[in-house]
Amino acid sequence: MAKAKKKSATKQPRNSSAPQSSNHPSGARFTSSELDRIADRIIKWSNADETEVEIDATVDALTRFANNTIHQNVAEHTLGISVRAVVDGRTARATTNKTDEESLRRVIAAAVSLARNQPENPDLLPLLGPQKYQKVSNFYRSTVAATPHDRARAVARVCKMADAADQTAAGIFTTGFVQNVLANSRGLVARHDHTRAEFSVTILEDNSSGWAKANSADILNIDPDALFESASEKAAGSRKPRELPPGRYTAILEPPAVLDLVGSIFYDFAGTGVLDKRSCLNDRMGKKIFGDNITLWDDVYHPLQIGAPWDGEGLPRQKVLLVDRGVPKNLVYSRATAEKMKTKPTGHGFTLPNEFGEAPMNLVFSGGDKSVDDMIRSTERGILVTRLWYIREVDPYEKVLTGMTRDGTFLVENGRVAGGIRNFRFNQSVIEALANVEMLGPAVRSAGEESFEMVVPAMKINNFHFSEVTKF
Amino acid sequence: MMQDWASWAIETAKRRGATYSDARVMDIRQRELGTKNGEVGTLVESETLGIGIRVIAGGAWGFSSTDRLTREGIQACAAEAVAIAKASALAKRADVALAPEKPHVDTWQNPFLKDPFRIPVEHQIAVLLAADKEMMRVKGVTLAEGSMSFKRIDQLFVSSIGAVIHQVKMHSGAGIVATSFAGTEIQKRSYPNSFGGQHALQGYELVEALDLAGNAQRTAEEAVALHSAAQCPEGTSTIILGGSQLGLQIHESIGHPIELDRVLGQEANFAGMSFLTIEKLRKLKYGSDIVNVVADARLEHGPGLGTFAYDDEGVPAQCTPIITDGLFTGYLSNRELASAIGETRSGGTMRTESWNRLPMIRMTNISINPGTWKYDDLIADTDDAILMETNRSWSIDDRRYHFQFSTEIGWEVKGGKLGRMIKNPSYSGITTEFWNSCDAICSRDHWTLWGTPNCGKGQPMQTMGTGHGASPARFRNIKVGVAFAK
Numbered sequence: 001m002a003k004a005k006k007k008s009a010t011k012q013p014r015n016s017s018a019p020q021s022s023n024h025p026s027g028a029r030f031t032s033s034e035l036d037r038i039a040d041r042i043i044k045w046s047n048a049d050e051t052e053v054e055i056d057a058t059v060d061a062l063t064r065f066a067n068n069t070i071h072q073n074v075a076e077h078t079l080g081i082s083v084r085a086v087v088d089g090r091t092a093r094a095t096t097n098k099t100d101e102e103s104l105r106r107v108i109a110a111a112v113s114l115a116r117n118q119p120e121n122p123d124l125l126p127l128l129g130p131q132k133y134q135k136v137s138n139f140y141r142s143t144v145a146a147t148p149h150d151r152a153r154a155v156a157r158v159c160k161m162a163d164a165a166d167q168t169a170a171g172i173f174t175t176g177f178v179q180n181v182l183a184n185s186r187g188l189v190a191r192h193d194h195t196r197a198e199f200s201v202t203i204l205e206d207n208s209s210g211w212a213k214a215n216s217a218d219i220l221n222i223d224p225d226a227l228f229e230s231a232s233e234k235a236a237g238s239r240k241p242r243e244l245p246p247g248r249y250t251a252i253l254e255p256p257a258v259l260d261l262v263g264s265i266f267y268d269f270a271g272t273g274v275l276d277k278r279s280c281l282n283d284r285m286g287k288k289i290f291g292d293n294i295t296l297w298d299d300v301y302h303p304l305q306i307g308a309p310w311d312g313e314g315l316p317r318q319k320v321l322l323v324d325r326g327v328p329k330n331l332v333y334s335r336a337t338a339e340k341m342k343t344k345p346t347g348h349g350f351t352l353p354n355e356f357g358e359a360p361m362n363l364v365f366s367g368g369d370k371s372v373d374d375m376i377r378s379t380e381r382g383i384l385v386t387r388l389w390y391i392r393e394v395d396p397y398e399k400v401l402t403g404m405t406r407d408g409t410f411l412v413e414n415g416r417v418a419g420g421i422r423n424f425r426f427n428q429s430v431i432e433a434l435a436n437v438e439m440l441g442p443a444v445r446s447a448g449e450e451s452f453e454m455v456v457p458a459m460k461i462n463n464f465h466f467s468e469v470t471k472f
Numbered sequence: 473m474m475q476d477w478a479s480w481a482i483e484t485a486k487r488r489g490a491t492y493s494d495a496r497v498m499d500i501r502q503r504e505l506g507t508k509n510g511e512v513g514t515l516v517e518s519e520t521l522g523i524g525i526r527v528i529a530g531g532a533w534g535f536s537s538t539d540r541l542t543r544e545g546i547q548a549c550a551a552e553a554v555a556i557a558k559a560s561a562l563a564k565r566a567d568v569a570l571a572p573e574k575p576h577v578d579t580w581q582n583p584f585l586k587d588p589f590r591i592p593v594e595h596q597i598a599v600l601l602a603a604d605k606e607m608m609r610v611k612g613v614t615l616a617e618g619s620m621s622f623k624r625i626d627q628l629f630v631s632s633i634g635a636v637i638h639q640v641k642m643h644s645g646a647g648i649v650a651t652s653f654a655g656t657e658i659q660k661r662s663y664p665n666s667f668g669g670q671h672a673l674q675g676y677e678l679v680e681a682l683d684l685a686g687n688a689q690r691t692a693e694e695a696v697a698l699h700s701a702a703q704c705p706e707g708t709s710t711i712i713l714g715g716s717q718l719g720l721q722i723h724e725s726i727g728h729p730i731e732l733d734r735v736l737g738q739e740a741n742f743a744g745m746s747f748l749t750i751e752k753l754r755k756l757k758y759g760s761d762i763v764n765v766v767a768d769a770r771l772e773h774g775p776g777l778g779t780f781a782y783d784d785e786g787v788p789a790q791c792t793p794i795i796t797d798g799l800f801t802g803y804l805s806n807r808e809l810a811s812a813i814g815e816t817r818s819g820g821t822m823r824t825e826s827w828n829r830l831p832m833i834r835m836t837n838i839s840i841n842p843g844t845w846k847y848d849d850l851i852a853d854t855d856d857a858i859l860m861e862t863n864r865s866w867s868i869d870d871r872r873y874h875f876q877f878s879t880e881i882g883w884e885v886k887g888g889k890l891g892r893m894i895k896n897p898s899y900s901g902i903t904t905e906f907w908n909s910c911d912a913i914c915s916r917d918h919w920t921l922w923g924t925p926n927c928g929k930g931q932p933m934q935t936m937g938t939g940h941g942a943s944p945a946r947f948r949n950i951k952v953g954v955a956f957a958k
Contacts, residue, residue, distance in 0.1 A: 029540065060932065061556075062931060062932055063559075063560075064741075064931055065563060066737050066738040066739075066740055066741070067565070067736070067737050067738070068563075068565065069563050069564055069565040069566075070532065070533075070559075070560040070562070070563040070564070071533065071738055072533060072535070072738075072830055072832075073532075073533060073534055073535065073556045073557070073559065073560040074534075074535040074536070074537075074556070074829075074830050074932070075535070075536040075537070075552055075553075075556060076536070076537045076538075076828040076829075076932075077536075077537065077538045077539070077540065077549070078522070078537075078538075078539055078828055079539055080520075091515075092515040092516065092517075093515065093516045093517075094516065094517045094518065095516070095517075095518040095519070095520075096518070096519050096520070097519070097520045097521060097522065097539045098519075098521065098539075107519075110517050111517075113593075114515050114516075114517060114593055115515075117592065117593045117594040117597075118512050118515060118593070118594065118597050119511075119512065119597070119601075121511065121512065123511070147559075148534075148555060148556045148559035148560075149559045149562070151559070152559040152560060152562040152563060153562060155562075155563050156562045156563035159563050168737065168740075170737060170738070170739075170740035170741040171741045172741060172742075172931050174931075174932075200741055200742075201741065202740050202741040204737070204740060209740075211741075276508075276509075276614070276615045276651075277614040277615065277651075277653035277658070278615060278651060278653065278658060282653060353512070353513055353514060353515050353516075354506075354513055354514055355506050355507070355508040355511075355513025355514060355617070356513075389744070389869065389870050390867040390868055390869070390870070391867070392865040392866055392867045393865055394864075394865050394878055394898070394955045394956070395658075395896070395956070396658040397653070397656055397657055397658045398656070400955070400956070402865065402867045402876050402955060403867055404867065404868075404869045404870065404874070406744075406869075406870050407870075423869060425867070425869070425874060425876060425900070427876075427954065427955050427956075427957070449742060467954050467955075467957065468874060468876070468900060468954060469874075470869045470871075470873050470874035470902075471747070471871075471873045471874070471902065472869075472871060472873070
């Protein structure tokens with residue numbers, strides 16, 4: 001929303017506690033050594049030439065509310081044991097969630113059998129040996145300790161505030177943690193535990209709505225009350241939306257809208273995407289296709305990113321400069337793709353076997369120093385967008401996307417927000433949009449619904465194509 | 473053992489104070505295969521077994537799930553579900569009440585001819601690689617892909633009112649895609665449908681009937697030919713949609729809007745709401761007089777991804793008229809929300825992706841009834857139109873008014889005959905205006921029950937398979953070409 005917020009709900013961490021060791025996370029079904037023992041047994045029992053084991057033990061809980069009441073409230077305790085066998089230059093994977101000896105032996109046999117019964121794979125590389133990983137700390141006991149009552153109390157408070165404002169709230173409050181182990185028969189062992197917390201709220205009025213969302217490894221960074229205030233303000237500010245004609249406008253996209261738009265280009269930076277000629281960067285690497293102010297990294301080590309410091313084969317993830325001042329500079333590569341493209345792997349491969357290769361999953365934009373208010377003040381006539389919805393690719397090479405604005409779309413006139421408008425459909429090339437960025441805000445960790453979380457700035461984009469308008 | 477596990481859950485929930493509980497034990501086995509440019513890619517088998525326990529305690533819902541299937545593990549899970557329900561009651565406005573349902577005791581398995589898990593994987597790979605070879609033979613093809621997926625779901629539902637329902641469902645799916653990059657364009661064609669091909673509640677006989685290799689060359693040639701085809705014009709036109717595209721049109725602009733949880737605001741934060749508010753029931757002219765749509769989960773409708781004997785809260789499969797002679801006549805409902813539309817019984821549409829997910833209102837088979845037209849007669853009757861086939865992109869607003877679709881390929885129809893190929897076809901519109909513009913639907917001979925395997929909804933997200941029976945149909949005065957307008 002245009003006005004300065006009373007609290008920073010969706011931006012940088014506040015009062016974040018230090019990451020903690022997770023050897024015995026409270027509430028976990030397994031200790032780290034128990035997960036190691038499962039991996040060790042599988043490697044010991046396997047008769048494959050080489051064996052890789054990945055284990056994920058997850059505890060997740062989610063409290064969901066709508067119409068100012070909790071209507072769904074769930075928890076799950078899951079285990080995934082995934083075995084990759086390599087036999088005579090062939091590989092395949094089998095998974096189970098059972099830990100008894102018979103089941104583990106059966107999943108090994110399934111992986112071996114699948115591997116044997118296929119043509120030899122000339123691109124298959126031997127498994128990696130032991131690796132060294134840079135430490136990343138994404139585990140917070142504060143998040144693990146959250147109870148159903150903690151989530152319900154926060155939700156009840158938000159519902160009460162919505163009631164008091166004569167508004168209707170819907171949303172989620174979720175917490176969880178994952179223990180992850182990757183090990184193989186060449187001695188590679190990688191362990192990573194991480195927590196996650198997320199609060200999202202939509203505020204509805206008769207003919208308007210607002211939305212806000214925050215996501216962090218540490219629940220202490222989540223402020224449901226502030227998120228409510230932000231969404232509530234947007235709903236109130238967009239009452240009685242007027243209909244504007246479609247056309248090309250200056251668009252001010254808040255970080256979640258930028259996230260969902262630019263999230264569509266992540267796979268274009270995969271070496272395999274270029275090799276398969278389905279990337280928009282075919283014939284465009286090294287050419288200036290975006291604005292000078294667009295610099296993009298993949299960086300799992302960035303303080304606002306969350307993720308394991310290794311890829312699907314256990315190769316350490318590297319920080320990669322993808323776009324340098326408007327020029328696509330580098331792609332990311334799995335080991336096999338790097339071999340094919342005669343370059344070095346970057347630690348971005350998916351778990352094998354797969355036909356998609358790799359992708360950057362921890363995008364970080366270099367931001368600017370303009371606030372959303374600065375963008376509004378400098379705009380004679382434009383559209384302020386809170387979030388985007390149902391984004392799909394129309395033209396894969398020009399990277400034209402279609403989608404809708406949602407939950408807080410405003411007209412900006414003469415340097416101020418002039419009220420809510422009916423939602424637009426857009427048909428817009430992302431390449432063109434990133435060449436037309438006039439202003440950037442500071443890059444913040446942002447969460448949307450169409451793409452994975454990343455570190456992105458708000459953007460003021462000229463000549464944005466809103467092609468049609470809907471009924472609300 | 474499944475019965476014991478479910479019973480332990482129900483007993484514990486009752487002891488802990490639940491006034492209602494149900495338990496779903498699900499044992500799911502899957503096989504996924506993928507090939508690309510002559511090589512095997514994805515080759516994965518998976519199994520997952522666990523229990524999901526849903527309870528009402530203190531007048532509110534709780535749910536927990538686990539794969540720790542010991543007595544201790546299940547009892548802890550049931551106790552957690554009750555504790556969660558009691559936490560839910562902190563933000564309760566009214567006690568949950570369920571529409572009555574008989575405690576059904578039954579066993580059911582969908583019919584199929586060939587168990588895909590008994591077909592050697594090397595045979596399945598060979599089928600995909602044979603199609604791959606045919607596609608790569610066509611000059612200009614830069615990427616050939618094929619995939620198969622199979623799923624067997626063995627599930628037991630037990631509830632505190634005495635229901636015990638055992639169902640086994642077998643899903644199969646397969647498809648191929650040829651992609652061609654040239655100049656500044658990426659074009660592709662899929663067979664028999666995009667996004668993984670055709671999927672149904674069938675065995676391996678589905679894959680055999682598709683004849684992937686036999687259709688590979690034509691598919692690839694069309695992908696290459698699209699580069700030199702005429703661009704879809706921008707303006708207003710008559711369009712004829714192929715059956716699979718009409719199936720997705722039904723999914724997005726009828727199937728989702730009729731989900732009662734969405735209508736009542738329960739999906740407002742994520743999947744969105746619906747323009748189809750309750751006062752419109754039996755009053756809104758949804759489509760033209762020839763438009764008749766049903767939600768039919770019964771086996772007699774066909775082996776769709778939305779076919780079952782009982783839904784995931786123990787309600788028998790039903791056929792609900794959704795649009796009757798153009799009039800809006802029904803929603804997708806469940807036991808909790810049926811009363812909101814004056815019904816005394818659930819429509820039986822609660823479905824869950826797996827044991828660790830809460831059942832929610834989902835599409836079953838949402839199908840348009842066949843019309844009377846022979847396909848050739850429909851073309852011959854059309855002076856000027858664009859025929860659009862096989863979805864390429866789809867998008868609709870969060871209340872399901874405004875949509876935009878594009879398809880992989882189009883054809884001009886001029887003077888009652890198919891003309892030149894059209895590339896980048898797209899169309900857009902407002903849901904009810906669109907369905908009211910329908911003036912011809914092809915007959916049963918051209919009707920296929922398409923499977924959509926990737927319908928996402930809910931938080932945590934669940935992916936569900938849905939069925940959509942459709943035959944080619946004609947629509948007048950539709951906006952075309954906006955997606956590519958400069």
